[in-house]
Amino acid sequence: MRLPDSINLANLPTKIERLERFSENLGDINIYIKRDDQTGTEIAGNKVRKLEYAVKEALDSGCDTLITCGGIQSNHARATAAVAARLGMKAVLVLRSDETPQLEGNYFLDKLLGAKIILISSKEYATARNEIMENIRGEISKSGSKGYIIPEGASNGIGTFGYFKAMEEIKQQEEEMGIIFDGIVVAVGSGGTYGGLFLANTLYKYGKRIIGINVCDNAEYFKNKVISILEESGLYLNEPFLYQKNDIEIIDGYVGRGYALSDKKELDFIYNFSAMEGIILDPVYTGKAMYGLSQEIKKGSLIGLKNLLFIHSGGVFGLFPKRDMFEF
Template identity: 65%
Template sequence: MNSIPERIKLANLPTRIQKLERLSEKLGGPNIFIKRDDETGAEISGNKIRKLEFTVKKALDEGCDFLITCGGIQSNHARATAAVTAKLGMKSCLVLRGNGKENIDGNLFLNKVLGAKIKFITPEAYKEKRMEIMENIKEELAKEGHKAYIIPEGASDGIGTFGYYKAMEEIIEQEREMGINFDAIVVSVGSGGTYGGVFLGKKILNHKSKIYGVNVCNDAEHFKRRIEELLYESLNIMNETLDFTKDEINILDGYVGRGYALSKPEEIDFIRELAQLEGIILDPVYTGKAMYGLANEIKKGTFKEHQNILFIHTGGLFGVFPKIDLF
């Protein structure tokens, strides 16, 4: 096995793993460790750059000079895409869910500094027509002499998933170096690609951990279906088969709160508390909800069979700034 596509190296890897000593003690449950994928870079920080290493390599191999992608107004993925295109001498167009009247701060500000073209569309158009809109932009760019490559939301497709397959290889190597075994790995789930890659790595590399996802939008059933689709896409690229069932995909539902990118006071309080406890800042959209969910599930006893939990910090620091008023 192991016949995965090539990538270009863009991220600062490997990212370090730290023990959250005070949080572990406070919760009185298993040992909690954190993998600092918020440190994959500055402009490219977070989990998306691991996926983009594979996606952008494919785009370059196809002779593309323009990347088109989509996301929320504060999308970490969109910002990472804008940074990568600038770095590689390409151009980007970002289709963002918004009206263009939002405050220009956080990731949206950085997108503009990085020179990305931005098209704002309504939530309804985003939900129903985002792929059609991106295809139309691709056609318009072709008329101008550009060859564009469309990257789906979060770079979560069969090719992007390999970013977290490689991360799983990295984790296994770090376990050897640290003399520790992680029996649970926890990630936030917003488009499914990060979870899909870790799960794929776990299965193919025969890792004994149980992979948990905390969904920040939609529901568990939606993501079980979506992650299953992604896994089959990746296996098709590898020309491999894998024995797994949808029931092996563990989604800890119940922490979407007010909805995607909307925060409850308890979530903001938790982000502040962890920052002051460990000196690590989570983001309100993904990791804040996911770690809040993990802490609650530990209190409920969901993780009582586990000894060492690894939480993957997928970045998103710039997403804190548009939420200043909530803090």
């Protein structure tokens, strides 16, 4: 199948490991983890796979400035700043914060990578971030620069091909390992990672359950968001694909206190998992999602699935602003 063009930024393929002790604790199920937290250092995480496609489109369009948005500790914004610096481009980050942020975690790295940062309130972010980014593009054009806007999480039609390609990678690894994964589990925060996995699974008829665990909003919101992304992705393909809305499987109930907000049970889970497996989850995405997965298995909601693959989408830098919340 002919996909849109991309550039090579990530360290691929990322390895797949069995979570030995975690699986044993959960009973008759094998949990594997795909280490997309190891796609790089500055670009670590799932965002770089999407940026490989989005930034290629930007370069082909003659753009020299990447404009994007996210929370103050956005992994995507940090990865965008790193990619821009690596390619000799500029980055403008529109970040959400209702107070003067501490210079730590991803926000510190954004500064270190030379990005221009514009802080806006949560209200502005919710209602006007796209307009603000369009205004930035208009302003920089006056100085001769050409901006390319990347939406939150690079979760759009072009960006989602990053995880379409990742699904092809997983299929190859299945053959090499002699394993068939019944389901693939991923945290859902903007929908693009899920959308890419789902699209490839549908077009190639792999027959796997693609299971998302939302870390903000709710399942219905993300089903609609994924549909919107898939419709946009379809514009890049010359092949039709059919699916039903109910095929999109999002497990709700693990948002907790809200996006990027942590409670004790989530942080305790991250600590216990880290000590058990030597793998560090993040508090915004993978910590909530892996906790949710463990609870669903304990409840018997995933009976019939023998081998599950969890996508570790990175985000370790987001732990540092929460260091004082952990109890050791």
